[in-house]
Amino acid sequence: MLKYCSVMIMPAVFVLIISYGYANRVDVFNAFLDGAKSGLKTLFGILPALVGLMAAISMFRASGALQFLTGLLSPFTNHVGIPSEIMPLALLRPVSGSGSLALVNDLFKTAGPDSLAGRIASVIMGSTETTFYTLAVYYGSVNIRRTRHTLPAALLADLTGILAGTLICLLFYH
Amino acid sequence: MMGYIWGGMIITAFFFSFLTGNIETVAQSALTGAENAVEMAMGLLGMMCFWSGLLEIAKRAGLTEKLAKCIRPLTKLLFPKLNPDSPAVTAMVMNMTANFLGLSNAATPLGLAAMTELDKINSKKHIASDEMCMFVVINTASITLIPTTVITLRAAAGSADPFGIIVPVWICSILALTVGVITAKILSKGKGRRL
Numbered sequence: 001m002l003k004y005c006s007v008m009i010m011p012a013v014f015v016l017i018i019s020y021g022y023a024n025r026v027d028v029f030n031a032f033l034d035g036a037k038s039g040l041k042t043l044f045g046i047l048p049a050l051v052g053l054m055a056a057i058s059m060f061r062a063s064g065a066l067q068f069l070t071g072l073l074s075p076f077t078n079h080v081g082i083p084s085e086i087m088p089l090a091l092l093r094p095v096s097g098s099g100s101l102a103l104v105n106d107l108f109k110t111a112g113p114d115s116l117a118g119r120i121a122s123v124i125m126g127s128t129e130t131t132f133y134t135l136a137v138y139y140g141s142v143n144i145r146r147t148r149h150t151l152p153a154a155l156l157a158d159l160t161g162i163l164a165g166t167l168i169c170l171l172f173y174h
Numbered sequence: 175m176m177g178y179i180w181g182g183m184i185i186t187a188f189f190f191s192f193l194t195g196n197i198e199t200v201a202q203s204a205l206t207g208a209e210n211a212v213e214m215a216m217g218l219l220g221m222m223c224f225w226s227g228l229l230e231i232a233k234r235a236g237l238t239e240k241l242a243k244c245i246r247p248l249t250k251l252l253f254p255k256l257n258p259d260s261p262a263v264t265a266m267v268m269n270m271t272a273n274f275l276g277l278s279n280a281a282t283p284l285g286l287a288a289m290t291e292l293d294k295i296n297s298k299k300h301i302a303s304d305e306m307c308m309f310v311v312i313n314t315a316s317i318t319l320i321p322t323t324v325i326t327l328r329a330a331a332g333s334a335d336p337f338g339i340i341v342p343v344w345i346c347s348i349l350a351l352t353v354g355v356i357t358a359k360i361l362s363k364g365k366g367r368r369l
Contacts, residue, residue, distance in 0.1 A: 005340075005341055006340040007337045007338075009337070009340050010320055010325070010337060013319065014228060017229075017231055017232045017235075017237070018231060020232065020235050020237055021231040021232070021234070021235045023235070024234075024235040024236055026231055031231045031233075031234045032227035032228065032230060033227065034227075034230050035226040035227035035228065035229055035230025035233075036223035036224065037223075038226055039222040039223040039224075039226025039227065040222070040223055040226075042222065043219055043222045047211070047212070050211040051208045051212065052180065054208060054211035055184075055203075055204045055205075055207035055211070056183040056184050056187075057183065058203040058204065058206060058207030058210065059183065059184055059187035059188075059204050060184075060186065062187070062191075062196065062199045062200045063186070063188070064190055064191075064193070064194040065183075065190040068190070092179070095179065096176050096179070099176065099179065099180075101327070102211065102214075104324070104327065105210065105214045105327060105331070106210075108328070108331035108333075109210065109331065112331070112332075113328040113331040113336070114334055114335060118328075118333075119342075122327075122328055122343075123339050123342045123343050123346055124346075125323075125324045126318070126323075126324045126343035127316060127342075127343045127344075128316060129313070129314045129315060129316040134310065134313050134314045135310060137282070138310050138313065139302065139306075139310065141289050142290060142292075142293040144293075144300055144302045144306065146300065146302060147302050147310075148302050148307055148362075149307055149357070149358060149361035150306075150307045150310050150311055152357065153307070153311045153354050153355075153358040153361060154314040154354060156353055156357050157311065157314065157315045157350040157351065157353050157357070158350065160346075160349055160350045160353040160354075161315070161347065161349070164345065164346040164349045165346045168342045169342065
């Protein structure tokens with residue numbers, strides 16, 4: 001049921017958007033082409049960051065440092081039930097969007113996208129944001145120096161997303 | 175901050191490889207890592223273009239404005255002190271809608287416009303108002319209709335069930351958002367006046 005719903009959503013949204021476009025007399029194909037062009041630009045924009053980060057992450061993993069780090073964290077993760085491979089992602093997610101994307105891709109390569117860790121990583125990646133970056137951009141733009149309770153509330157939300165993601169995947173796929 | 179993490183990873187890897195004695199694999203992995211990044215970007219390219227194209231249709235058809243109307247009642251709950259027709263609220267609603275549709279390129283300028291409006295009505299400069307805190311917390315939680323990047327990445331990595339994560343992602347982001355909003359509400363009541 002969960003699987004069926006999830007598969008249905010994407011094509012249904014496609015049809016909905018296109019029909020809505022027709023109903024409002026939008027030149028749908030031209031709009032599509034313009035949008036696709038901007039998607040192309042976005043992706044090439046993040047490519048340099050991805051190259052730098054993927055290289056650093058695979059070096060970090062090949063050297064055994066990543067294993068050492070997850071080993072250090074494993075007493076804590078075992079206690080909560082989070083697979084230890086997830087911890088680096090949980091730590092990096094609020095700091096860097098392209099960095100965590102690179103970590104998720106690395107995890108897909110090593111553990112597989114349908115493994116428990118791969119699924120948890122997917123859910124975390126989809127349900128959280130790059131908190132520190134958002135704070136810096138939004139508050140920086142209006143020169144706010146004291147952000148008061150923004151960071152604690154945002155990080156608590158991130159933690160909720162990470163724990164809930166782990167729990168749901170454990171429930172459904174374990 | 176990312177500068178330190180990035181450099182730190184490479185430097186740590188270098189010294190760690192002496193301990194574990196696999197300097198050669200580490201050297202090799204720099205090359206494969208960079209190669210994987212390009213491979214990953216190529217895997218994302220098709221879907222990224224396709225989805226951005228569809229979103230452009232939605233934008234031109236006025237879907238953003240339509241959805242914005244639907245979430246307006248929520249703003250009274252989130253920002254009780256603001257007039258729902260004020261430019262600040264309008265900009266915030268448009269930003270949230272764009273985020274929901276996954277229009278991140280459009281969401282950021284709208285969000286910054288909302289921050290400028292909020293700053294105009296902020297009585298203490300350089301200190302975030304309750305509304306700003308709430309708005310930024312909402313922006314750091316990601317409520318997205320379809321998490322396309324993750325789905326595409328999963329498909330490119332050979333997943334048998336790339337879409338299977340959509341519903342779990344919805345549940346988790348709603349939970350995260352709820353916790354964020356409630357925390358922001360509680361904390362703003364606690365010390366809002368003193369700070």
